[in-house]
Amino acid sequence: SQQGEEDPQALSIQEGENATMNCSYKTSINNLQWYRQNSGRGLVHLILIRSNEREKHSGRLRVTLDTSKKSSSLLITASRAADTASYFCATDARGGGYNKLIFGAGTRLAVHP
Amino acid sequence: SAVISQKPSRDICQRGTSLTIQCQVDSQVTMMFWYRQQPGQSLTLIATANQGSEATYESGFVIDKFPISRPNLTFSTLTVSNMSPEDSSIYLCSVGIGSYNEQFFGPGTRLTVL
Numbered sequence: 001s002q003q004g005e006e007d008p009q010a011l012s013i014q015e016g017e018n019a020t021m022n023c024s025y026k027t028s029i030n031n032l033q034w035y036r037q038n039s040g041r042g043l044v045h046l047i048l049i050r051s052n053e054r055e056k057h058s059g060r061l062r063v064t065l066d067t068s069k070k071s072s073s074l075l076i077t078a079s080r081a082a083d084t085a086s087y088f089c090a091t092d093a094r095g096g097g098y099n100k101l102i103f104g105a106g107t108r109l110a111v112h113p
Numbered sequence: 114s115a116v117i118s119q120k121p122s123r124d125i126c127q128r129g130t131s132l133t134i135q136c137q138v139d140s141q142v143t144m145m146f147w148y149r150q151q152p153g154q155s156l157t158l159i160a161t162a163n164q165g166s167e168a169t170y171e172s173g174f175v176i177d178k179f180p181i182s183r184p185n186l187t188f189s190t191l192t193v194s195n196m197s198p199e200d201s202s203i204y205l206c207s208v209g210i211g212s213y214n215e216q217f218f219g220p221g222t223r224l225t226v227l
Contacts, residue, residue, distance in 0.1 A: 031213050040203060042220035043156075045114070048213060088155060092214050100146065100171075101216055103156040 006089060006104040014112050019076045021107040023089035024069075030092045032065060032072050033101065037086045046074070046087075079111045115140055115208050117219035125225045126196055133192045134222045136206035141186035144209035146216070147179070151202045159204075162189040196226045 006023045013019055023032070031050045035043040047063045049056050049072065056063045062075040076083055086108050090101040116139040126132050136145065145162040160168040160181055168181035183189045193200050207218045 033216065035218070040150075040221075040223065042205060043207075043218040045215065045217050048215045050213060090156075090216075100158050100161065101214075102158075105155050 006087075006107050008107060009105065010108045010110070012110045012112065013079055015079060015081055017079055017111075019079050019083070019109055019111070021074045021087050021109070023072045023074070023104050025072075025089075025091045025102075025104075026070065027091075027093050029067075032063075033090045033092070034061075034063060034072075034074050035088045035090065037088065037106075039085075043088070076109075079109075081111050081113050083109060084111045085109060114215075115142065115210060115217050117206060117208060117217060119206060119219040119222050121222055122220065123223040123225075125227060127227055128197055130196055131192055131194045132196065132224060133190050134204055134206075136189045136191070136219055138187045138208050142208040142210065143186070144214065145183060145189045146207045146209070147181060147189070147191045148205045148207065148218075149202045150205065150221075156205065159191070162191075162206075193224065196224075198226045200224065201226045 031048055033048045034046040037043050047056055047058050049063050049065045060077045065072045086106045088106045089104045118137045120135045147159040148156040149159050150156045158171050159174045160170040162168050162181050162183040164183045178194050180192045203221045203223050205218050205221045207216045209216050
């Protein structure tokens with residue numbers, strides 16, 4: 001079964017606005033990774049945040065992790081039309097074996113010019 | 114990171130046939146993985162491709178249906194056997210890099226079975 005659950009399932013915003021996507025998971029993790037997928041193509045790795053980290057930044061992206069609430073958020077600031085994509089979180093679960101990732105259902109983001 | 118290529122990028126196949134998907138990495142990696150993404154869905158791990166030994170399959174996936182080869186540290190293949198329309202999906206390979214298993218994905222193979 002999938003570990004991660006994301007909300008919202010879909011998000012529609014205007015260019016320049018910020019977009020926030022949330023991810024919740026069920027078990028202890030080693031790390032959590034965020035990915036972007038443009039219309040059914042391959043996944044682009046955005047950020048990895050380790051279980052002992054609380055926040056990471058990369059350009060316009062900000063990821064937070066709250067292990068006590070088993071949740072993470074991805075914030076995209078000053079969004080652009082090119083940010084339109086599906087965003088997935090994936091957890092690398094402790095004791096999961098073989099270092100496998102378990103993906104959330106994803107958030108479909110639409111940024112309108 | 115790693116540069117990963119997959120062949121073919123897409124294919125349309127007839128029911129009952131088989132398709133082999135290739136995954137090539139530009140550097141030697143220990144961990145390679147195969148995922149399936151059904152239409153409109155998230156990714157599900159099929160198996161971990163182990164170099165020099167049999168692949169490790171996840172629940173719901175079996176070797177007879179999805180045989181995997183891993184002849185060296187830069188290459189793997191996934192075969193989708195005896196295909197049915199339910200196998201229509203995007204198939205993606207990934208590699209795990211570093212002690213934190215940062216995973217990078219290939220561009221995917223979009224398979225349509227008629």
